[in-house]
Amino acid sequence: MIQFEYLSPSSVKQALGLLSPNWGDTEVLAGGTDLLGLMKDFVLTPKRVVNIKHVSGLEAIRSEGDGGARIGALVTLDRIVEAAHIRQNYPALAQTVADAASTQIRNMATIGGNLCQRPRCWYFRNGMGLLPKTPDGKSMVVEGDNRYHAIFGNEGPAYFVSPSTIVPLLIAYGARLRIAGADGERELALEKFFRIPGSDAEREHDLKPNELVTEILLPSAKGVRAANYEVRQKASFDWPLATAAVALRMNGSAVESARIVMGAVAPVPWVSQEAAQAIANKTINEQTASAAGAAAVSKARSLSHNNYKVKLAAVAVKRALLVAVGQTVPDLSTAQRGGGA
Amino acid sequence: MPAEDKYAYPPADERTYVGRRMGRVDGTAKSTGHAKYTYDYNAKGLLYGAFVRSPYAHARIKNINTSEAEKMSGVKAVEIVQKPGSEIYWAGDEVVAIAAVDEPTVRDAVRAVKVDYEQLPHLVIDSEEPPHNIPPDTSPLGLDDLEDMARNQVPTAQMVKEINERGITFKPEEAPLDRMPADIAKAVKSAKQKPAEKKPPAWYKPAAAETQGDADAAFQAPEVVISEGLYGLPVITHCCLETHGAVCEWTDSDHLLTHVSTQYISGIPGQMAEVVGIPAANIRQVQENIGGGFGSKFGPDRWGIYSAKLSKKAGGAPVKMMLSRAEELEVAGCRPSAYARVRVAAKKDGKLTAWDSFGWGTGGPGGGGSPPIPYLIRDRVPNYRIQWTAVVNNIGPARAWRAPNHPQACLITMAALDDLAHKLGMNPLEFFKKNIELTGPRANIYMDEFPVADELMGWSKRWHPRGDKTPGPIKRGLGMSMHTWGGRGHQSECDLTIQPDGSVTIKMGTQDLGTGTRTAILAVAADTLGLTPQQITLLYGDTRYPMSGGSGGSTTIGGVSSATRRASVDARDALFLKVAPVLGSTPEQLEVVKGQVRVKGQASKALSWKEACAKMGAVPINAHGKNLGGRDPLMNSGVGGVQMADVSVDTEAGIVKINKMVAVQDCGLVVSLETAESQCYGALIMGISYALFEEKVMDPTSGRMLNPNMEFYRLAGIGDIGELVVHMMVNKYDGRGVIGLGEPPVISPGAAISNAVANAIGVRVPMLPLTPARVLAALGEQKGENA
Numbered sequence A: 001m002i003q004f005e006y007l008s009p010s011s012v013k014q015a016l017g018l019l020s021p022n023w024g025d026t027e028v029l030a031g032g033t034d035l036l037g038l039m040k041d042f043v044l045t046p047k048r049v050v051n052i053k054h055v056s057g058l059e060a061i062r063s064e065g066d067g068g069a070r071i072g073a074l075v076t077l078d079r080i081v082e083a084a085h086i087r088q089n090y091p092a093l094a095q096t097v098a099d100a101a102s103t104q105i106r107n108m109a110t111i112g113g114n115l116c117q118r119p120r121c122w123y124f125r126n127g128m129g130l131l132p133k134t135p136d137g138k139s140m141v142v143e144g145d146n147r148y149h150a151i152f153g154n155e156g157p158a159y160f161v162s163p164s165t166i167v168p169l170l171i172a173y174g175a176r177l178r179i180a181g182a183d184g185e186r187e188l189a190l191e192k193f194f195r196i197p198g199s200d201a202e203r204e205h206d207l208k209p210n211e212l213v214t215e216i217l218l219p220s221a222k223g224v225r226a227a228n229y230e231v232r233q234k235a236s237f238d239w240p241l242a243t244a245a246v247a248l249r250m251n252g253s254a255v256e257s258a259r260i261v262m263g264a265v266a267p268v269p270w271v272s273q274e275a276a277q278a279i280a281n282k283t284i285n286e287q288t289a290s291a292a293g294a295a296a297v298s299k300a301r302s303l304s305h306n307n308y309k310v311k312l313a314a315v316a317v318k319r320a321l322l323v324a325v326g327q328t329v330p331d332l333s334t335a336q337r338g339g340g341a
Numbered sequence B: 001m002p003a004e005d006k007y008a009y010p011p012a013d014e015r016t017y018v019g020r021r022m023g024r025v026d027g028t029a030k031s032t033g034h035a036k037y038t039y040d041y042n043a044k045g046l047l048y049g050a051f052v053r054s055p056y057a058h059a060r061i062k063n064i065n066t067s068e069a070e071k072m073s074g075v076k077a078v079e080i081v082q083k084p085g086s087e088i089y090w091a092g093d094e095v096v097a098i099a100a101v102d103e104p105t106v107r108d109a110v111r112a113v114k115v116d117y118e119q120l121p122h123l124v125i126d127s128e129e130p131p132h133n134i135p136p137d138t139s140p141l142g143l144d145d146l147e148d149m150a151r152n153q154v155p156t157a158q159m160v161k162e163i164n165e166r167g168i169t170f171k172p173e174e175a176p177l178d179r180m181p182a183d184i185a186k187a188v189k190s191a192k193q194k195p196a197e198k199k200p201p202a203w204y205k206p207a208a209a210e211t212q213g214d215a216d217a218a219f220q221a222p223e224v225v226i227s228e229g230l231y232g233l234p235v236i237t238h239c240c241l242e243t244h245g246a247v248c249e250w251t252d253s254d255h256l257l258t259h260v261s262t263q264y265i266s267g268i269p270g271q272m273a274e275v276v277g278i279p280a281a282n283i284r285q286v287q288e289n290i291g292g293g294f295g296s297k298f299g300p301d302r303w304g305i306y307s308a309k310l311s312k313k314a315g316g317a318p319v320k321m322m323l324s325r326a327e328e329l330e331v332a333g334c335r336p337s338a339y340a341r342v343r344v345a346a347k348k349d350g351k352l353t354a355w356d357s358f359g360w361g362t363g364g365p366g367g368g369g370s371p372p373i374p375y376l377i378r379d380r381v382p383n384y385r386i387q388w389t390a391v392v393n394n395i396g397p398a399r400a401w402r403a404p405n406h407p408q409a410c411l412i413t414m415a416a417l418d419d420l421a422h423k424l425g426m427n428p429l430e431f432f433k434k435n436i437e438l439t440g441p442r443a444n445i446y447m448d449e450f451p452v453a454d455e456l457m458g459w460s461k462r463w464h465p466r467g468d469k470t471p472g473p474i475k476r477g478l479g480m481s482m483h484t485w486g487g488r489g490h491q492s493e494c495d496l497t498i499q500p501d502g503s504v505t506i507k508m509g510t511q512d513l514g515t516g517t518r519t520a521i522l523a524v525a526a527d528t529l530g531l532t533p534q535q536i537t538l539l540y541g542d543t544r545y546p547m548s549g550g551s552g553g554s555t556t557i558g559g560v561s562s563a564t565r566r567a568s569v570d571a572r573d574a575l576f577l578k579v580a581p582v583l584g585s586t587p588e589q590l591e592v593v594k595g596q597v598r599v600k601g602q603a604s605k606a607l608s609w610k611e612a613c614a615k616m617g618a619v620p621i622n623a624h625g626k627n628l629g630g631r632d633p634l635m636n637s638g639v640g641g642v643q644m645a646d647v648s649v650d651t652e653a654g655i656v657k658i659n660k661m662v663a664v665q666d667c668g669l670v671v672s673l674e675t676a677e678s679q680c681y682g683a684l685i686m687g688i689s690y691a692l693f694e695e696k697v698m699d700p701t702s703g704r705m706l707n708p709n710m711e712f713y714r715l716a717g718i719g720d721i722g723e724l725v726v727h728m729m730v731n732k733y734d735g736r737g738v739i740g741l742g743e744p745p746v747i748s749p750g751a752a753i754s755n756a757v758a759n760a761i762g763v764r765v766p767m768l769p770l771t772p773a774r775v776l777a778a779l780g781e782q783k784g785e786n787a
């Protein structure tokens, strides 16, 4: 075991003081569902691990007067599923979080850790690097098996996909993030938090190595129709192949404004203006939703093994839109019960 | 009465346990966590072993430096597994073994070893079609070649043929003749000896084409309907829930106690003796339970051997070497891949006339044997030409995988025939019936099973021609397949003792792979002695008990049931001998019924079991049962099974969902109905997994496995399996005796599911697993898209 120092500060300030300004020297430990696996596989080898679970003030879900919510970074996924305020005001979020991972993991995993979790890219997880290279300097992903890799934002050098199934919906809801650092606190839109790294020394987000995510701010979702659709091969406990989250404000039966965000398709959650435009001022039905799906992937660019993901992303967008307006979408889990062959 | 008849099983209505549903005797222990596995041996002073593994798929070891590791405190023993100069053929192969006081230390020590490699070119991809014009290798065979062939499950007949035709480069006495199948040993002894030829390394090893009749003429015959297709399945792993591993310790300087997680308890000492340098008699193997083997756990393997060697070096302390999940998937066994371009022809009435296939696949560094295509009908299809090229590559070593080569052959054949039935405009069930004669001796069994499966699936009511016309993206379809397997019982022996106080003990050196072996042994003994299973103590899982063969090839149930039956009958008859005078009768007139020994049919002339045993005096009765192998009428070979699948496909997302699977299975005389059904349920789930999810994904550049975890090496979960319906053909073929069941039901699911998907969506998805990528590509091609 590579020796490391383990510290458990009790305040944000203390925690910040323990974090190194260089990535890799120190790692923040929240629920540990992601970090510990990476450390056991020697993908990450920090010299110091800063456990933030005893940091006070990060574990509350607060309801705002206007119906909005603030979720502390240490709130576990399970508590989000259970929270009455979330169930009432953000039902799509409660559902999406309930669909993530497994019961055991949701009991441990924090929402802050969920935002900061590292990619599931099999080159990265097998210790070949976040931006793995062949001996002659080409991308191992491009040369190799990229069936689960990016179809957007894949001009290089990054080809992995953003893993969280929850983040796209938070972005669609217009979530903002509070971040604490040595110079005080800052706030930014969640979609701005994610970045495509240009080198192995960078991370997939805007956090500095000595900053902490402290809180997620959700604007009121009154009048918003939201949904998240995940294309997964297995019925449960499986990483999706493509996801789409939508949040719609309606004017009668027409869409007044839309936020459409795809997951598992790019190194960052992928906000699709094209899809949003395609349904602006339109009523959502099979045709308009399909058109939005097609628009969403109009600029997709597949790698050698992932052309199918372009179709799946379009399907995810289409179905998320239909679900958001209460229409039924094809559901394999019901096929078993009804219908003749 | 003739000597043999007294061992025959009584008719079904006179049995209490055999052929009936009886709870698994170890069910409680397993579900409450009391059952012990190799992983659970945590003796005092236990050391942890681990391997330094090659990061390269093909390399030569140049130099090994273990000095850093040896210096580390807590490191107790270091052993070089492969010396400098050795060639490595797959990533993850073992190079150095280390034992240390705890897991973190041993992992650190592994990382402290420095190995220099010379990297050599590797090949890990096998799905691309090899060139058709490579001449077959006719050079004489070396010992290594034979070992490769054996490891890759090349059929005996094929090996004999090659030995005869190519000759050998070694002296027969240099070969381990006693460990070879008799036919091969015979061929080796009579083979021509030739000098070795220097051969350049080749990725492809084509075998000579095999032909029957005149395939070309048959395809050109007027009025035949021809179907062509490409079919295949990739390399998958065994992914045993309990990973491979062993705990070994030296109980004194020349006695070794092993707990290898194994399918062959009796065989472990013999396989380890030479390498650890003590007589096999000094090695004791003990294993209570095994968490899955599926054909991959017959030998001690490097982990067994090196846990023993490290233990010796460390003064005898127990050394535990269990593979991690990643190691399990990378090195502990591959199921060979198989792909084939197939042409099949039939007359307009559906009678099959010809088969032509060009196939290829890999079993790793040795290439691999060819699957028996066309499956089931090979001996009888009038015209065929079968070509096969083994792909020699660095994906990892092949091991037998539940019904070796059969799921592959079954998929390729049944999918090709299903496509042909479609071209003929026939319902596949009718097509298979039309050609049932081609399946040979089991034809009547399939004909018996078809209506049962039809009824359970509602096939005739619900089947539609290819392409579900229901509007919307969800399409539903039905598919079917059939299979066979040998499964004659292996050599097995049993000691049964009845004590004067009535207690009964059975000792057998067999293993229960989770198949229900224990339950079956007790069912046979309890029925024969008129007792309940709870009244009998079964001691097993230890080389101190009478030998039993390896649990492979579905040979266990036949072997152990016959041995148990024979021991039980003999012990019972010995008891009758003592009791008859007391009851004023003769031994032949006695019977055991529900805990009583009585004169046949006379409830008044009876003694309780305990009273009867008390008449034995002070000497226990001991009977030794041993089955008669190939001439044992209590066991047999050759089963038939039919399976049907009902699937729905989301044609927009390419996702296949199993609605229902029906398995109708024969295995001669069913010994333990409930555990037999469980075998079929398990096989269906395993079959659904390889049909939909499993694939050993390799990186072409690094030559490493990309999904050595259960996150991307997917297995079916409870939500993925649909409704499973199993029907055992009970009391129908009892006269054939007991036949193995472990493997057969896993052969058909891939084919049945693939056929059901084709029926649903109107187009064949050529390769398993049926992932969204493959389903969408097939649909795209159908629509003329460039998918």
Ligand SMILES: Cc1cc2nc3c(=O)[nH]c(=O)nc-3n(C[C@H](O)[C@H](O)[C@H](O)COP(=O)(O)OP(=O)(O)OC[C@H]3O[C@@H](n4cnc5c(N)ncnc54)[C@H](O)[C@@H]3O)c2cc1C
Pocket: A027, A028, A029, A030, A031, A032, A033, A034, A035, A036, A052, A073, A074, A099, A100, A101, A102, A105, A108, A109, A110, A111, A112, A113, A114, A115, A116, A117, A118, A163, A164, A165, A166, A167, A207, A211, A212, A213, A214, A238, A239, B711
């Ligand atoms: C088997 C499995 C299945 C999964 N399935 C899903 C799924 O379906 N959908 C999904 O969205 N996720 C899934 N996950 C991921 C899971 O949700 C994350 O691992 C989890 O949310 C991480 O939270 P944690 O508290 O355990 O983080 P940790 O493991 O403790 O940390 C994760 C990362 O975030 C950093 N970090 C944590 N908290 C902070 C903070 N407050 N400020 C700055 N940095 C921080 C850590 O330094 C580390 O790099 C799955 C994980 C597993 C193991």
